[in-house]
Amino acid sequence: MAEPIETPIDEAMVIAWVDGELGPEDAARAERAIAADPTLRELAETHRAMRARFADAFGGIADEPVALPSAEIVSFTDARAKRARQLWVPGAIAASLAVGLFVGQVERPAGVADRADALALAPDLAHRLDTQLSGEPGPVRVALSFRAQDGAYCRSFTATHLDGVACRTANGWSLRYAAPGSAPGGDYVQAGSDPARADAIAAMIAGEPLDAAGERAARERGWR
Amino acid sequence: MDAFEAALVRILPRLRRFAHALTRDAADADDLTQRAAERALKARSQWQPGTNFDAWAYRIMRNLWIDTARSRQRRDKVIAPAEEAETIGAPGDAEATAERLFLMRAMDRLPDEQREAVALVMIEGLSYAEAAEVLEVPAGTLTSRLVRGRQALAKMLGGTE
Numbered sequence: 001m002a003e004p005i006e007t008p009i010d011e012a013m014v015i016a017w018v019d020g021e022l023g024p025e026d027a028a029r030a031e032r033a034i035a036a037d038p039t040l041r042e043l044a045e046t047h048r049a050m051r052a053r054f055a056d057a058f059g060g061i062a063d064e065p066v067a068l069p070s071a072e073i074v075s076f077t078d079a080r081a082k083r084a085r086q087l088w089v090p091g092a093i094a095a096s097l098a099v100g101l102f103v104g105q106v107e108r109p110a111g112v113a114d115r116a117d118a119l120a121l122a123p124d125l126a127h128r129l130d131t132q133l134s135g136e137p138g139p140v141r142v143a144l145s146f147r148a149q150d151g152a153y154c155r156s157f158t159a160t161h162l163d164g165v166a167c168r169t170a171n172g173w174s175l176r177y178a179a180p181g182s183a184p185g186g187d188y189v190q191a192g193s194d195p196a197r198a199d200a201i202a203a204m205i206a207g208e209p210l211d212a213a214g215e216r217a218a219r220e221r222g223w224r
Numbered sequence: 225m226d227a228f229e230a231a232l233v234r235i236l237p238r239l240r241r242f243a244h245a246l247t248r249d250a251a252d253a254d255d256l257t258q259r260a261a262e263r264a265l266k267a268r269s270q271w272q273p274g275t276n277f278d279a280w281a282y283r284i285m286r287n288l289w290i291d292t293a294r295s296r297q298r299r300d301k302v303i304a305p306a307e308e309a310e311t312i313g314a315p316g317d318a319e320a321t322a323e324r325l326f327l328m329r330a331m332d333r334l335p336d337e338q339r340e341a342v343a344l345v346m347i348e349g350l351s352y353a354e355a356a357e358v359l360e361v362p363a364g365t366l367t368s369r370l371v372r373g374r375q376a377l378a379k380m381l382g383g384t385e
Binding site for chain 2: 053066
């Protein structure tokens with residue numbers, strides 16, 4: 001008596017069989033065909049071994065725990081996305097910034113809000129960035145000025161409670177990088193000596209920092 | 225930590241493994257994992273309870289990578305690609321690391337659509353239905369990409385085991 005004629009199986013079906021993706025009838029049919037044909041057996045073994053090889057090679061990665069990004073970082077990322085592509089406030093600094101900026105303002109709700117002007121500098125600080133040249137002494141010191149890749153003028157500064165990099169936007173000076181202040185009366189830490197700030201500037205800057213003449217010219221134009 | 229965050233924490237190691245297959249670079253994989261986690265937290269209101277959380281999370285990472293790869297292609301036109309990092313962040317002996325690098329180089333040569341199908345099924349162990357859900361393609365499209373990717377890899381890796 002002749003054996004029942006079965007449709008031949010193709011490589012896609014062999015792979016699906018290896019993956020356990022066939023229904024019971026198709027799986028049985030594939031198994032019979034594979035058992036009966038050395039070429040199909042070899043093909044099935046190739047795909048089975050390859051799947052196992054990839055699973056083994058990458059498997060260890062999934063055993064390592066990964067921490068969730070902290071809420072602070074996420075909220076700053078939100079603010080960043082809404083503002084400028086280069087805004088860069090390292091998460092570790094976020095907490096100290098939120099506290100530092102609002103000390104003494106307990107009558108207002110504290111914290112940095114998720115608003116377009118949330119990182120705008122206060123008028124006194126902004127005024128110094130408008131007028132002061134790099135290297136001039138004072139409670140605020142500007143270390144350097146530069147054009148960012150988006151065309152904005154930016155200045156790196158050091159004050160008593162806040163160090164940072166701010167860029168001139170249509171709405172005034174907006175903080176792009178911040179760290180706790182490092183300019184106490186005596187031991188003055190030179191602005192720009194914060195490696196993280198240097199990294200932030202390097203990521204933002206287009207070309208070279210402004211020289212003294214370039215800085216004066218930019219000041220004449222109101223940093224626009 | 226609420227249920228959503230707990231589910232995210234549970235799948236993050238697997239997302240990071242998927243990131244290795246997508247980026248084929250350990251540092252890029254860690255970066256992509258963090259950004260995918262941030263995006264998932266931000267988009268949590270878009271997840272419908274009762275639907276497949278894992279597929280949703282994989283989809284977020286995959287779409288994020290498509291955006292990243294697209295902007296990177298533009299960047300690489302002006303900046304020469306950095307020297308390929310020959311280090312893998314994951315622990316393990318040198319042999320395992322070399323094996324993974326070797327397989328990543330093979331995956332480099334697959335078209336994107338075949339690579340992601342292969343990674344989701346062979347490495348992540350997703351069913352065809354789940355992988356099709358992640359990639360938002362019909363089942364038939366998924367299987368044909370998967371089969372072509374596997375055939376190409378088998379040819380590349382023939383006799384290298």
